[in-house]
Amino acid sequence: MNRIAILYQAQLPPAKDGIQKPMKVGGYSDSGADIAFELLENNFDVITPVENPDITNDKDWVFPDTKDGIEAALQKGVKIFWLNTVLYQQHTIESYLYKGIEVVGQVPSSVDVYDDKLFTNSLLKSHNIPIPKNKLITIENYNNLSLELEFPLVLKPIRGRGSQGVIRIDSRYELNENLDKLFSDNQYGNAVYVEQYLEGQEITITVMPKGKYWINNNEEYFSTPWCLPAVKRFNHNRGIAPYNGITAVIENSEVLDDDELQTIEIQEVYQHCIKSAELIGIKAPIRIDCRANNQGRYLLFDLNMKPNMTGPSRPHRKRQDSLTLLSARKIGWNYVDLLSNILNQRWKASR
Template identity: 40%
Template sequence: MKVNPTGYRTALLHQGAPVPAVKGISKPMKPGGYADGSADIAFALKRAGETIVTPVSNPEPTADLEWSFPDTVSGIREAIGQGANVLWANTVLHSKHAIVTLRDELAARDVRVFGPSPLSAEKYDDKEWTNRWLSTQEGLIGYFPKALLYGTSGSTSSLDAEVDDFPLPAVVKPIRGRGSHGVVRVSSKEEMRAAIEASLKESDAVLIEQYLSGEEITITVMPPGTFSVVGKKTEHWALPVITRFDQINGVAPWNGTVPVTANSRVVTSAEAASDLSYAAAQQRCEIVARLVQATAPIRIDCRRDVEGGAFFLFDVNLKPNAGGAGRPGRETQAALTTMSAAEIGWDWSEFAVNLLRTARPVKELLAE
């Protein structure tokens, strides 16, 4: 095993506090703030020989919070004070994040960050705006589902008729969601109204979206860089396609309830060769990654409108949930992104090291 392959001293960050509301719309905080995934990542990097900075000197493999720091000003300063020169931001980033607050201090110390730009993450976290904007871009026109934004500030009475006329079945989801949290498939006007009311208890706005009844897939797009196995990549590039199955009422269950390894698999090379829709979806996802100027992997969920049809893009995630098994008790915790990486020959630890190599200087990451 090579000692410290990247030469970095890396600290993992988990979410330490709820994300501030943006235009009255809140993003729900995952219980534990991704500390479990952060521990998985830190454990894998340490196993690969990387130097990992942790809150305690010898973290227990099963103790989530001993492997990462909260993504607060004090948490980041503690990590830097212990010698970290790379921050792996396994958290929800936004324009008021501590990384933005400390940008000058971090830049002066030549600190790098792995993750999306906090400024971009907040902008593209608005699923309704992002899909509407992307659907007008060359190469993507016609490949997003019909959608309706409901519950914006001011009177919604003018939207009521549109809601009643919206084609059923449909999907009701938060504007700034987290995975499948709050995502509901509805088949009647009564179910639609109930789902909207429930969603509006957490957010000031809700997205109503055309239900796509065909196959669901997930595509991870990697940033440019130099990697093991595949070499130098000068453009954003897609990992192999993952197909999803065993949805519950038309919605993929949260991975905390059903591990993705139980309801997902890689599309085989024979399947991809016989159905060019997969490659076409990968190409469209690469266009998205270039448009959002992704600095880290992004994950895009797609579905066919009908079986055998073209894939529509419906959920762009700048935080892809890259994680993998390795820690005791976490044997089923492979992520969709990690499953794709395994198909090209990366085990979880090697994939984590390759991701770490794409960490960017704070000044570059926050360039506007």
């Protein structure tokens, strides 16, 4: 196999139509280092920025997603770039896509479109995929907002990251107070949205792209996207799953048991997730968060173009299973199995 480099996010992405996607501290260098270490330990030809990377120093293992970082990797003979970073139109990697490299990750211009959660929700709704009722709130209209939705609501960034910045709102006073703070801080730009709060169980589903996979020592070909087993979330904070940068997901998440996985409701939501993945043309895994309404039917409320890929590869990271890895374990994959199967879906751009 060709030499592999893992890219991490080195800078804040540009605002899009006044909407800002916040940057994770470290730019996913932690999960990038987890990936690089695990692959290297299993004899994959991973290249690192420094000769003898320190096992505890994340950035010794990953290259920044800048021109200098990509060029440095190319000079070391890298042919495969794992895009463990936030992508967008005119991201630096686009300049290299037609120069013979292979990539693991989504098409940057697609991420630019579908990271807008309101746009994506509207697209899903137009294809009869169930989503919660929602409403856009801008810095211009929030003081005179006509709100048809009933409380409780969930206040969310339009280009958010997981549950960061997501707040349950129980009253109009609480809504105004939080909007004042959000718009004065300007962390998420000049617009946010609210959606109906769902009372039922929350699950997250990783959807894998179509392709060949190794499962239980057998090669299987999937002609469409397909779902890893659903993971349920619990120990919420005021009804919202805590941000995984604060609470490790293994402390509040577990795969549904066999009986739950076979229910009509879960099988139905799998089909909605597969259809969603087909609509946006995924090239790498995505994660879709879903929650049941009062009737037990699951609605899709958050489509994440870049699921977290942390893993317990290094001694000080033994409790860092991601939601996707928890799910993958159910089908018999360990961390390197998951990573190698994702790596097998790498693609090369063609004009």
